[in-house]
Amino acid sequence: MNIKLTGRIDSNNAAQIGKEIYEQLPEGENIPIVLDMENLEYISSAGLRVILRIKKTYPDLKITGVNSEVYEILDMTGFTEMMTVEKAYRVVSVEGCEEIGRGANGTIYRIDQDNVVKVYNNADALSDIQHEREVAKLALILGIPTAISYDVVKVGESYGSVFELLNASSFSKILSTEPEKIDWCVEEYVKMLKKIHSTEVPEGKLPDMKETVVSWAEFMQDYLPKEAGEKLLALVNDVPKDNHMLHGDYHTKNLELTGDEVLIIDMDTLAVGHPIFELASMYNSFVGYSEYDHEIIKKFQGFDFDTGVSFWKKSLSAYLGTNCETKIKEVERKARIIGYTRMIRRSIRRNGLDTEKGRAEINLWKDELLKLLENTDTLTFSTQELDIEAVKENLGEVQQFVEEHLEKVNCPPKTVMQIGLAVEEIFINIASYAYAPEKGNATLRVEVSGEPVSVSITFIDHGVPYDPLKKEDPDVTLSAADRGIGGLGIFMTKKIMDDVTYEYKEGKNILTLKKEL
Numbered sequence: 001m002n003i004k005l006t007g008r009i010d011s012n013n014a015a016q017i018g019k020e021i022y023e024q025l026p027e028g029e030n031i032p033i034v035l036d037m038e039n040l041e042y043i044s045s046a047g048l049r050v051i052l053r054i055k056k057t058y059p060d061l062k063i064t065g066v067n068s069e070v071y072e073i074l075d076m077t078g079f080t081e082m083m084t085v086e087k088a089y090r091v092v093s094v095e096g097c098e099e100i101g102r103g104a105n106g107t108i109y110r111i112d113q114d115n116v117v118k119v120y121n122n123a124d125a126l127s128d129i130q131h132e133r134e135v136a137k138l139a140l141i142l143g144i145p146t147a148i149s150y151d152v153v154k155v156g157e158s159y160g161s162v163f164e165l166l167n168a169s170s171f172s173k174i175l176s177t178e179p180e181k182i183d184w185c186v187e188e189y190v191k192m193l194k195k196i197h198s199t200e201v202p203e204g205k206l207p208d209m210k211e212t213v214v215s216w217a218e219f220m221q222d223y224l225p226k227e228a229g230e231k232l233l234a235l236v237n238d239v240p241k242d243n244h245m246l247h248g249d250y251h252t253k254n255l256e257l258t259g260d261e262v263l264i265i266d267m268d269t270l271a272v273g274h275p276i277f278e279l280a281s282m283y284n285s286f287v288g289y290s291e292y293d294h295e296i297i298k299k300f301q302g303f304d305f306d307t308g309v310s311f312w313k314k315s316l317s318a319y320l321g322t323n324c325e326t327k328i329k330e331v332e333r334k335a336r337i338i339g340y341t342r343m344i345r346r347s348i349r350r351n352g353l354d355t356e357k358g359r360a361e362i363n364l365w366k367d368e369l370l371k372l373l374e375n376t377d378t379l380t381f382s383t384q385e386l387d388i389e390a391v392k393e394n395l396g397e398v399q400q401f402v403e404e405h406l407e408k409v410n411c412p413p414k415t416v417m418q419i420g421l422a423v424e425e426i427f428i429n430i431a432s433y434a435y436a437p438e439k440g441n442a443t444l445r446v447e448v449s450g451e452p453v454s455v456s457i458t459f460i461d462h463g464v465p466y467d468p469l470k471k472e473d474p475d476v477t478l479s480a481a482d483r484g485i486g487g488l489g490i491f492m493t494k495k496i497m498d499d500v501t502y503e504y505k506e507g508k509n510i511l512t513l514k515k516e517l
Contacts (some may be wrong), residue, residue, distance in 0.1 A: 001026060006039040009047030018050040018500025025058070033058045033197060038065030038088055045074060055083060086126075089154040092162075099304065100170050100252040103266040106160075108253075113167060115289065117153060117160040118266065125159045129291040132161065137204065137268060140244070142199050147191075147256075166259065166445035171252035176302040182311060188262050189255060190318040193278070196264070201272050209246055209273030210239055213338060219345050223366070228373050232341065235379050239274050246271045246278045251285035252311070253302060276379050279316070279331065280338035286312035288339045290495070292361045311321050321408070324401045326388045332378045333372055340369040343353055370511075382445075390431045390442040391459060398427050398444060402457060405446040409453055411517050418496045423512055425489035426459050426468075434509065448517075453500075458512045465504045468511070469494070 003024055009017055019504050033054065043282070055061045057410030062084040062359040072089050074080055074400065094109040094117065098221065098461045105128060120128055133149050140146055149161035170183050215235045221229040248269030256263045271277075286308040290297040294305035301308065316326055344365050350356030399420050406416050430442050443460040468490045492501050499514040 001031065002034045002036055002502055004036045004039065007385070008042040008259075009040065009050070010044040011043065011046045012176065014044070014046035014050055018053070018308075021050065021054065021216070021254070025054070031058060031062040032062065035061065035063045037063055037067075037070060038063050040067070040070055043070055048077060048079065049075075055458060072102065081230070089152055089159065092153040092155050092160060094119060094155060094160075100168070100173070100256070101266060103249045103254060105164065105268050106266075108265065110165075110168075113161055114164055116156065116165045116168070118149075119160045120158050123158045124224050126267060129159060129161050134367050134422070136267040136272045138201075138205055139199075139267055142245070144196060144199060144200065144245070145261065146267055146510050147263055147265055151171065154294070163265070165256055165263070168256040168258040169262070171255040172294065172301045172303065175307060179303075179307065182307070185252070186311065186318055188257075188316045188431070189252065190315055192264055193247075193250060193315075193319060196245050196247055196250075197275050197278070201245050202241055203243065204512045206245070207271045208241070209248065209271040210236070210241065213239075213273075213277055213341075214457075216338075216341050216345050219348075220341055223344065223348065224370070231373050232337070232369075235337070235373075235376065239276065239379050242274045243272050244275075246273050246275070248281065249276070249285075250282055251277055274380065276331075276334055276381065277338060279319075280333040282315070283312060283332065283335045284343060285341045288343055289366075292364050293357075295415060320383050321384070322401060322404050324386060324397050326397050327386050327401060330387055331381045333376060334381060337369060337372050337376060338364040340372075344369070358502045386444045387441055387447075388444065389433060390427070390440055392428060394431075394433050395424060395427055399421070399423055401444065403447055405448060406455065406517075409448050409517060410454075411455070415515065415517055419457070419513075419515055420494050422493040422515075423457060425493050426511060426513070427491060429468060430459060430461050430509075432461065433466065439472045453517045454514060455517060456514050458460075458510060458511060461509050462507055463509060466509060467502045467504070468491060469500060 001024070003021060005017070035051070043261065051061075063074070063079075064086045065088045067088050071085065072087050075354070079085060092111060093480070094111065097109040097111055099107060100116060101118075102108050104121065106118045106125075108116050108118045122128055129149070129152055129322050136146050136148050142258050147163040147165055149163055151162040153160045154163055154274075166257060171189060174181055175185055188339055197476060200334060202252075214233070217233040220232060223229075224232065226243060245246055247264065247267075248265075248271050249266060254264060254266045256265055284296070285301075290305050290308065295302070297305050297308045314329070318322055320327060320331060322328065344362055347353075347362050349390055368480050384405070386398065388397060402419065402423050406419065411419075425494065427444075438461055440461065443459040445456075445460070447456045447458075448454070449456075467497075471490055473494075497513045498514050500512070502509070502511045504510070
């Protein structure tokens with residue numbers, strides 16, 4: 001029950017006001033009572049005694065809309081400790097204000113040169129605001145550059161958090177007005193993303209994103225063929241637990257340049273989990289939501305669909321640390337599986353099946369999801385591994401992938417050439433014989449470690465069991481007339497590398513090359 005108090009409550013009128021309040025109160029001790037003090041200008045000790053008597057009868061008493069002067073009196077006398085007391089909120093209008101950010105739970109507007117306000121979609125957002133302030137503070141303590149709200153305001157029928165962001169420009173605005181800066185934006189965007197993903201969060205401080213994605217996959221069981229639905233759920237359940245931070249809504253409207261500092265905002269979606277969950281959200285922001293209607297990204301981000309696709313591709317390449325198209329597409333496919341799952345669920349829950357456009361979008365995403373599920377065995381990925389079809393035409397990408405890892409440790413050019421030669425011999429051998437006459441995939445793993453620095457390159461295939469190390473070395477002292485053709489590839493590999501090992505395990509050929517750098 002809500003009772004409004006106005007004007008003044010002092011020794012002259014406290015008894016009468018107390019009587020009027022009691023006449024309105026219902027019978028029963030467990031009924032929640034709210035005293036709305038938005039229009040109360042003054043209260044003395046006589047008025048406080050009235051409130052205290054009400055509190056004794058109605059333990060769930062709550063006071064709202066208190067101005068700063070009255071709040072000070074209530075705080076001074078211990079009333080804020082005895083009951084819930086909410087201050088009055090400054091009213092802010094965002095009419096005509098520039099929208100600088102938009103997230104899952106609210107929209108951010110610039111209200112003046114120095115300040116922005118995040119207006120929450122939920123009209124009863126005070127608990128959401130408190131949550132975001134807490135997680136933003138946690139992120140700041142853990143070293144993530146973000147802004148902390150310093151005030152809560154009333155905006156229309158909802159609430160907002162006010163942040164100081166002096167002359168800030170979102171990356172979306174930069175991309176839309178200065179498209180030539182896309183590579184700089186990608187560099188800073190990925191730098192922040194890696195900082196977030198490298199931050200380990202104490203157990204229990206943030207929600208686990210995997211639990212959320214599992215609920216999405218469970219929802220999809222009623223909308224996918226049985227086998228596909230079960231595979232989707234199994235893939236998500238197989239993603240390992242990870243306590244590293246995820247932003248949860250990481251797109252260019254939530255990255256702000258203020259002066260020469262880059263800040264991440266809109267922190268209410270912070271979670272922990274495997275990076276593939278973050279990449280799925282990113283894919284949706286830049287590509288997925290706009291695949292059917294290219295105008296959506298223009299309305300949301302301020303730049304066109306082609307820019308969104310380009311930014312996504314460049315960012316994924318930079319995040320993975322490779323230009324290898326096969327590797328980029330491999331991780332993108334996994335991100336799309338989660339991305340489509342989220343979009344389909346979201347659209348269905350928003351009655352998408354009831355409209356022609358909604359059905360068309362859902363069918364597009366569903367068809368893509370089903371194709372992706374057919375050819376995916378895991379949603380996890382490693383930046384050190386490349387899974388590629390074992391055909392001679394892919395040798396260039398294999399060598400590029402290896403060379404990119406060697407460049408990161410300043411490997412001498414001669415050693416790069418030697419390793420490249422060994423890689424060619426082994427990969428061509430797999431491409432030629434492992435699956436013949438059929439085709440299959442090979443996995444390449446590159447690991448650089450230790451002191452002195454050494455590189456380990458492992459080739460894995462599911463082809464015919466074959467140990468190339470058992471092949472007898474050719475006699476290189478013989479003349480050309482007396483020597484056979486072939487057999488030099490493995491021989492050179494053993495000579496070039498410091499160690500070469502082979503094993504057949506669990507239906508896989510595993511050959512490892514090692515070289516000290």
